[in-house]
Amino acid sequence: MRALQAIVAAEAAGLLGPGLAGLPHPERAAILCGIRGVGPWTADMVGIFHFHDPDIWPAGDVAAVGCLRRLTGQADAGAVASAFAPYRSILARYLWRIKDGAPLPGDESARQAPAPRTRRLRGAAKSG
Secondary structure (H helix, E strand, O other), X not given: OHHHXXXXXXXXXXXXXXXXXXXXXXHHHHHHHOOOOOOHHHXXXXXXXXXXXXXXXXXXXHHHHHHHHHHHOOOOHHHHHHOOXXXXXXXXXXXXXXXXXXXXXXXXXXXOOOOXXXXXXXXXXXXX
């Protein structure tokens, strides 16, 4: 509850106004992390999903980091992700989709399985 009150107080003080959108992510994150209950992970998520910043690597996100480590076999996910700059937020979103098991665009294995065949009852008339 205190974290929500701190966010409301920050909004009332003008800290969360439209000026945040124009700031680079590290500066915006520093402002956001100054609010009680807001840490680096939250600041990254705000940057990715609210401000649509295309180049944020959420280093504190267990799912994105773990998925990238499993896919690449590399322990340093941050170093691997750096190769995707300036589109690391997009990389993270794809990694979350992979982690959640959602099909990726163009994934041939994502085609729908054929509908199950229904069994005809004995003595039922054949159609067609």
